[in-house]
Amino acid sequence: MPVSFSQADDKYDVIVIGSGLGGLTSANRLAYCGYRVLLLEYHSQLGGLATWFKRNGHIFDVSLHGFPYGMVKTCKKYWNKEIMNSIVQLKDIVFDNPQFHLKTTFDRIDFTQKLNKQFKIPQSTIDAFFTRVAGMNFYDDQSMTTRELFEEFFPGRSDVHRLLMEPISYANGSTLDDPAITYGIVFSNFMNKGVFTFEGGTDKLIGMMTTELENNGVTICTNAKVERIVVDKGVVRGIECQGRMIEAGAVVSNSGITNTIHNLTDQDAFSSEFMEKANKIRVNNSSCQVYMGVKKEDTIDDIGDLLFTSTVAEFDSTELRDFKTGSKTFSVYYPKTRPGHDRYTIVASMNSNYSDWEKFTEEEYKKEKEDLIQRTLIDLDRYFPNARERMDWIEAATPRTFNRYTLHTQGTSFGTKFEGLDVSRSIFKEVNGLFHVGSVGIIMSGWLGAINYGVIVSNDVDAYMRSKD
Amino acid sequence: MTRDAIRDLILEIIEDIDEDADFDTLQADKPLRDQLDLDSMDFLDIVMELRKRHKLQIPEEDYPELATLDSCVNYLEPLLADA
Numbered sequence: 001m002p003v004s005f006s007q008a009d010d011k012y013d014v015i016v017i018g019s020g021l022g023g024l025t026s027a028n029r030l031a032y033c034g035y036r037v038l039l040l041e042y043h044s045q046l047g048g049l050a051t052w053f054k055r056n057g058h059i060f061d062v063s064l065h066g067f068p069y070g071m072v073k074t075c076k077k078y079w080n081k082e083i084m085n086s087i088v089q090l091k092d093i094v095f096d097n098p099q100f101h102l103k104t105t106f107d108r109i110d111f112t113q114k115l116n117k118q119f120k121i122p123q124s125t126i127d128a129f130f131t132r133v134a135g136m137n138f139y140d141d142q143s144m145t146t147r148e149l150f151e152e153f154f155p156g157r158s159d160v161h162r163l164l165m166e167p168i169s170y171a172n173g174s175t176l177d178d179p180a181i182t183y184g185i186v187f188s189n190f191m192n193k194g195v196f197t198f199e200g201g202t203d204k205l206i207g208m209m210t211t212e213l214e215n216n217g218v219t220i221c222t223n224a225k226v227e228r229i230v231v232d233k234g235v236v237r238g239i240e241c242q243g244r245m246i247e248a249g250a251v252v253s254n255s256g257i258t259n260t261i262h263n264l265t266d267q268d269a270f271s272s273e274f275m276e277k278a279n280k281i282r283v284n285n286s287s288c289q290v291y292m293g294v295k296k297e298d299t300i301d302d303i304g305d306l307l308f309t310s311t312v313a314e315f316d317s318t319e320l321r322d323f324k325t326g327s328k329t330f331s332v333y334y335p336k337t338r339p340g341h342d343r344y345t346i347v348a349s350m351n352s353n354y355s356d357w358e359k360f361t362e363e364e365y366k367k368e369k370e371d372l373i374q375r376t377l378i379d380l381d382r383y384f385p386n387a388r389e390r391m392d393w394i395e396a397a398t399p400r401t402f403n404r405y406t407l408h409t410q411g412t413s414f415g416t417k418f419e420g421l422d423v424s425r426s427i428f429k430e431v432n433g434l435f436h437v438g439s440v441g442i443i444m445s446g447w448l449g450a451i452n453y454g455v456i457v458s459n460d461v462d463a464y465m466r467s468k469d
Numbered sequence: 470m471t472r473d474a475i476r477d478l479i480l481e482i483i484e485d486i487d488e489d490a491d492f493d494t495l496q497a498d499k500p501l502r503d504q505l506d507l508d509s510m511d512f513l514d515i516v517m518e519l520r521k522r523h524k525l526q527i528p529e530e531d532y533p534e535l536a537t538l539d540s541c542v543n544y545l546e547p548l549l550a551d552a
Contacts, residue, residue, distance in 0.1 A: 033521060077486065077514065137509075452510055459517050463526060 020048025022437040023254025025454025031216035042225035058293035069193035094304035136184030147176035162315035173284035173414030175317035182442040236433030286399030286411035293393035294344040354399040354410035415439025
């Protein structure tokens with residue numbers, strides 16, 4: 001179990017600020033490399049956005065909606081086999097919108113078949129598209145946008161663009177105007193074998209990770225908000241928390257990259273060239289969610305695991321973030337999600353802008369949340385009739401909620417646009433010993449991206465620490 | 470370290486990463502990536518393991534040197550001469 005901050009020592013090899021999946025993974029890897037690691041989390045619960053909460057006998061998962069198969073190998077290598085063995089497939093992914101209806105396992109074989117039979121796209125075009133996106137990588141030219149990529153292969157086919165883009169927009173907040181390589185990398189990850197989830201829920205995963213960290217000797221403190229990263233003569237010296245300085249050879253910030261630079265570190269630690277780049281970082285959009293728990297005696301028929309729904313005629317990235325968007329996903333949690341826990345829950349997710357929500361007074365905010373719930377229930381009625389009266393718990397979260405729990409700039413739920421990656425990766429060249437891990441650059445986002453990025457950054461930290469010896 | 474010992478070291482590290490890796494048909498002059506189920510994260514693991522075991526610092530721009538078993542051995546031979 002996490003300990004009180006007062007029990008932390010005065011000095012560690014490495015301090016990790018924040019316990020999102022990236023922070024947890026960095027802490028675990030660095031402990032594996034032999035360092036004494038202190039992990040500090042501001043919230044009372046570990047996990048960052050990989051989180052959950054309990055209401056009225058229900059357990060609601062905030063960001064457990066589906067990740068790629070790559071998570072199996074990643075959990076085996078960087079966590080343990082027990083964690084890996086809890087990963088199971090979500091087989092029924094549903095699309096329902098005015099342009100098409102379909103159910104898919106969301107992998108290359110099934111998508112190829114759907115594109116060919118239902119959308120009448122020639123086999124050679126489909127194969128060429130898959131080959132192109134599978135070959136994309138991070139070092140490639142970034143000037144092509146996803147819109148241009150889609151127009152090249154499927155000109156004028158907004159239905160195909162919707163099928164290919166909608167799930168990815170929900171997965172990482174990207175739009176048709178972001179670099180095509182960010183799309184290709186993420187989409188190919190999913191198309192490998194489909195969509196997977198963690199059996200037992202987020203609470204079980206974070207519990208297992210906490211145990212593993214403790215077994216590896218990491219000191220974990222919750223309710224410990226770091227106030228400042230201490231830098232002296234271009235080198236990190238440690239952090240300040242609750243008026244106390246803790247020394248460390250390296251600090252890994254899993255606070256957002258914008259927070260790390262603007263709110264945690266002295267501005268004069270950075271050169272003007274670096275700040276110029278940092279000031280250009282755009283954060284991704286935030287989210288709205290509605291959490292619904294079904295009454296004890298009631299059940300949900302098999303309506304699918306993950307439903308991408310919309311009442312809007314054509315796909316439009318801007319509409320997806322609109323205050324009153326007609327597009328939302330429903331993640332359906334059957335008792336199979338948490339064996340032994342016999343309840344059904346549904347979480348509706350929408351992309352959303354912080355600016356649309358920040359202006360409300362408390363009274364207006366309350367009313368707008370109720371209206372959001374009402375709009376969601378109307379949409380859910382198509383798949384789960386009389387939804388409101390069949391629930392015994394309904395609650396909404398908005399960009400303000402995301403901001404409060406994660407402290408992310410503008411409540412971003414998907415980190416930053418592409419330019420954030422370079423700043424995140426190069427911050428240690430600017431301030432020796434200061435590293436950043438967390439959702440950046442679209443590709444280092446989502447559960448798999450965050451964990452893998454945690455490993456990549458740990459490698460940088462280890463190289464730095466050993467170069468000092 | 471001899472060339473053979475370096476070769477064994479690399480194969481041992483890869484086996485830790487992927488216990489199902491099949492070395493019987495492995496061609497030393499062809500990319501490891503194409504023959505085994507290795508991705509860029511796996512190569513990072515190799516770099517980290519070499520640093521852990523032999524205090525070797527391999528800069529990011531040298532990662533392509535690890536592409537084939539032969540190129541690994543060629544690149545590591547001078548670095549592990551005293552190991």
